[in-house]
Amino acid sequence: SKEQIKIVIEDIAKYVKSLDENEDVNFILLSTNTLPSAIHFITAENLFLNHQIRDDYKKNYNIDLLTIYSLRLSLESRIKGLLGIDYASNNGKPVGLNALIKISKNLESVKYSSDFKWIEIEWVNEWINHHMHRLLRPYPWIIHQAITTLKPFVDPKEPVEIGKSIIYSFYSATFVENEEELHTEIETKLKAVFPKIEIKWNNKREIMRK
Numbered sequence: 001s002k003e004q005i006k007i008v009i010e011d012i013a014k015y016v017k018s019l020d021e022n023e024d025v026n027f028i029l030l031s032t033n034t035l036p037s038a039i040h041f042i043t044a045e046n047l048f049l050n051h052q053i054r055d056d057y058k059k060n061y062n063i064d065l066l067t068i069y070s071l072r073l074s075l076e077s078r079i080k081g082l083l084g085i086d087y088a089s090n091n092g093k094p095v096g097l098n099a100l101i102k103i104s105k106n107l108e109s110v111k112y113s114s115d116f117k118w119i120e121i122e123w124v125n126e127w128i129n130h131h132m133h134r135l136l137r138p139y140p141w142i143i144h145q146a147i148t149t150l151k152p153f154v155d156p157k158e159p160v161e162i163g164k165s166i167i168y169s170f171y172s173a174t175f176v177e178n179e180e181e182l183h184t185e186i187e188t189k190l191k192a193v194f195p196k197i198e199i200k201w202n203n204k205r206e207i208m209r210k
Helices: 002-019 037-049 060-083 097-105 116-132 142-155 180-195
Strands: 085-090 108-111 159-162 163-166 174-176 197-203
Touching: 002 037, 060 085, 060 097, 060 116, 060 142, 097 180, 116 142, 180 197
Parallel strands: none
Antiparallel strands: 085 197, 108 174, 159 163
């Protein structure tokens, strides 16, 4: 659409200027990468009350930042689901997602799919945090890359062969043979980093079992 083209031109204008200092891009109304707080509120209100976003807010500029909030929620849900943790605190302070990712990537009881790389998961998490806490609207092509990076971990739905059965699962990126052993390893590694940790466990984990 004309609106989307305008947004892309605004986003790339500063790069054009850096590549060619003689190119005049001052005529372009540059994107500020910020949205009024009222738009965030109205969108939340409409999502809750009407289960939709107002038609006049269904534009890249208004939706892109909301997309990374959802990506952050899905990533944290996946990490905590893998660990089987509902909530964890140390000295009364929540154990953050960064720490839980570090614990997760070093688990020896879990077999991970080769389709994703932990370092890229960490990069995406840092990028999401940067934009969320600064209320910056990310470039759409980077959002696309973040989705591509997270998909093999969060939503692979790849077939896994267990015995004579072929199973399709949201959790096929993570595979465990002995869940009791995994539980002990998670608890041990968390307590090594957070000696006073308190953990509220979930009833089940988001993980494939043999």
